[in-house]
Amino acid sequence: MNRVLVATGGGDCPGLNAVIRAIVKRASKEKNWEVIGSVEAFNGILREPTEIVVLDEKRVSGIHVQGGTIIGTTNKGGPFAWPVKKPDGTYDYVDRSDEMIRKLAYMDVDAVINIGGEGSQKISQMLYEKGLNIIGVPKTIDNDLLATDFTFGFQTAVQIATEAVDKLVSTAQSHNRTLILEVMGRYAGWIALHAAVAGGAEVCLIPEIPYDIQKVAERLESRYHKGRGFAIVVIAEGAKPIGGNVAGVKSDEVGYENLRLMGAASRLMKELKEAGFEADMRETVLGHLQRGGIPNAYDRILATEFGVKAFEMVLERDFGKMVAYRHPDIVSVPLKEVIGGEKLVTPDHPLVKAARGIGISFGD
Numbered sequence: 526m527n528r529v530l531v532a533t534g535g536g537d538c539p540g541l542n543a544v545i546r547a548i549v550k551r552a553s554k555e556k557n558w559e560v561i562g563s564v565e566a567f568n569g570i571l572r573e574p575t576e577i578v579v580l581d582e583k584r585v586s587g588i589h590v591q592g593g594t595i596i597g598t599t600n601k602g603g604p605f606a607w608p609v610k611k612p613d614g615t616y617d618y619v620d621r622s623d624e625m626i627r628k629l630a631y632m633d634v635d636a637v638i639n640i641g642g643e644g645s646q647k648i649s650q651m652l653y654e655k656g657l658n659i660i661g662v663p664k665t666i667d668n669d670l671l672a673t674d675f676t677f678g679f680q681t682a683v684q685i686a687t688e689a690v691d692k693l694v695s696t697a698q699s700h701n702r703t704l705i706l707e708v709m710g711r712y713a714g715w716i717a718l719h720a721a722v723a724g725g726a727e728v729c730l731i732p733e734i735p736y737d738i739q740k741v742a743e744r745l746e747s748r749y750h751k752g753r754g755f756a757i758v759v760i761a762e763g764a765k766p767i768g769g770n771v772a773g774v775k776s777d778e779v780g781y782e783n784l785r786l787m788g789a790a791s792r793l794m795k796e797l798k799e800a801g802f803e804a805d806m807r808e809t810v811l812g813h814l815q816r817g818g819i820p821n822a823y824d825r826i827l828a829t830e831f832g833v834k835a836f837e838m839v840l841e842r843d844f845g846k847m848v849a850y851r852h853p854d855i856v857s858v859p860l861k862e863v864i865g866g867e868k869l870v871t872p873d874h875p876l877v878k879a880a881r882g883i884g885i886s887f888g889d
């Protein structure tokens with residue numbers, strides 16, 4: 526019996542279950558393959574007793590329509606930085622990767638499929654360099670992974686953000702207000718850009734184009750007082766003013782390394798008031814609503830293609846690689862090409878040009 530282990534790491538994302546289902550269904554077409562899942566990324570392997578689940582066709586039946594991940598996930602710690610509490614209450618971070626690789630060999634695991642974002646794929650590459658047969662599958666609502674045109678989860682997040690803009694338009698119109706919607710995306714403005722265009726915002730503020738508050742105020746002024754009497758701003762959580770920093774706080778959660786981005790919308794509201802913009806303003810932070818719920822059709826399809834390809838790469842022993850979408854093909858790319866950078870919105874991106882073409886201001 527050959528055995529493949531699946532793990533989902535990092536923030537959850539609509540489509541994770543569709544990938545798991547596709548891996549299991551494709552594996553079931555081969556003789557003598559078993560798929561198992563590690564609970565909460567690699568924690569299931571590192572814990573004693575081991576926490577794994579057998580993933581067979583019955584278990585994954587119909588899960589492609591479910592949000593989240595049936596095997597759980599985490600964006601803290603991991604095999605290279607396992608938190609160990611010291612007597613004084615602080616934590617040491619221990620490298621348990623060799624122990625994990627030995628345990629996987631003991632469990633007769635032939636290959637690992639690691640579904641996750643950049644942080645998870647960094648771990649995949651490090652494990653590959655230590656000799657583990659591993660394949661990555663790209664996941665993130667932020668769409669900021671290098672080497673793939675799209676990640677699954679992104680289109681669902683854009684749909685949710687767009688529906689939020691649509692709802693805000695009706696209340697902004699009724700009250701003659703300027704409403705500011707803060708969306709996720711970390712240091713990339715993909716969700717904000719797509720939702721601003723799809724929803725018809727006046728202003729779209731993204732990390733890649735730092736904004737000048739006077740320009741934002743002028744644009745809102747012209748739309749608010751001389752135009753339609755209300756305005757919508759879509760701001761990415763990582764947006765920042767020219768010369769300023771992202772709004773965020775360092776998390777005190779054990780093993781959580783990322784800066785928690787928050788406060789971009791409320792800071793903007795304050796800056797607009799200081800700049801003399803007088804309309805009534807309110808902020809909405811969409812938060813984790815963008816990650817929850819069922820994946821849309823596009824993400825289910827992309828996730829299914831990724832899952833099938835990942836298992837076929839296992840059969841071909843195409844390790845140290847990540848599945849990627851390069852329109853119209855699903856290909857494999859070296860993990861090395863994916864890590865250490867981000868796919869950001871370029872100022873001359875066709876969608877930025879289209880947005881400017883219909884009068885959306887980026888505050889620059």
Ligand code: F6P
Nearest residue numbers: 536600665666667709710711786
């Ligand atoms: O990377 C996905 C993402 O949802 C980002 O858009 C966001 O900044 C971050 O994760 C939030 O992480 P957490 O779930 O830990 O708050």
